[in-house]
Amino acid sequence: YEPGSVFKPLTMATGIETGALTPETIFNDSGSVTLNGKTIKNWDEKAYGKVTMTNVIERSINTGAVYAQKLIGNAKFYEYLKKFGFAQKTDIDLPDETNGSLKNLEKKDARPIDFATASFGQGTAVTPLQLANAFSAIANGGLLMKPYVNAETEPSIVRRVISKETAEKVTKMMVSAVEKAQVAAIPSYRVAGKTGTAQIPNFQTGGYTEEFIHSYVGFAPASAPRFVILIKLDKPNATLAGVTVVPAFRELAQFVLTYYNVPPD
16 A cells, blocks of 8 residues: 555655755745646645754655655665665565565656655555564664564564664654644653555556545654554545544553553653
């Protein structure tokens, strides 16, 4: 499925790691950007003016993610999506795993619009497992691990994706998004999280339908993460993820923190 705005922290992680930007990098948002004859707007159709990259995560500004991707450059952006584990199997000990797809970015005639939409998670396809694993790499201080189900398996590191410093900066941006929106906030804990709303493609005619997938991915406590949770809801009866998957994330996270007796941070 196309993940939507939950992809934005991964775009920022790539930008910070490659030195293309910092959380304080300024972007002047006019509300839309046109590439290859197609116009990308923000989800709320607002123009935010002068904003930082941290604000882009807090307010989920599509045009800001596009700007970040442009600073990174196409080759580096694609390279880091692969490093985070997309378009390849995680080799988890379960049957029938699929690859997901970055075909839009791999074709010979890939256009700027393809990379621009990928920066906020449209036009690329991921599995929920790949996405949870990529965010685990941020929570792990930059290390991508091999996921497993069998508890007797020894944890094994796949590779380092980003530095510890980059992981800490991206975590801070995600914590700021939770604190500003308040919906996922849990008293006494720092929670890092990001919402995503993605349009569902129309496989008959091309383009997109008017139906959505809501997702929320987050981890806690942000200072020493114990778990990553991804909640994905297909075709919800509400427009905003803030009223569907985010409260569900908060309830589950609260339960897990209590269940494992995790001290507040």
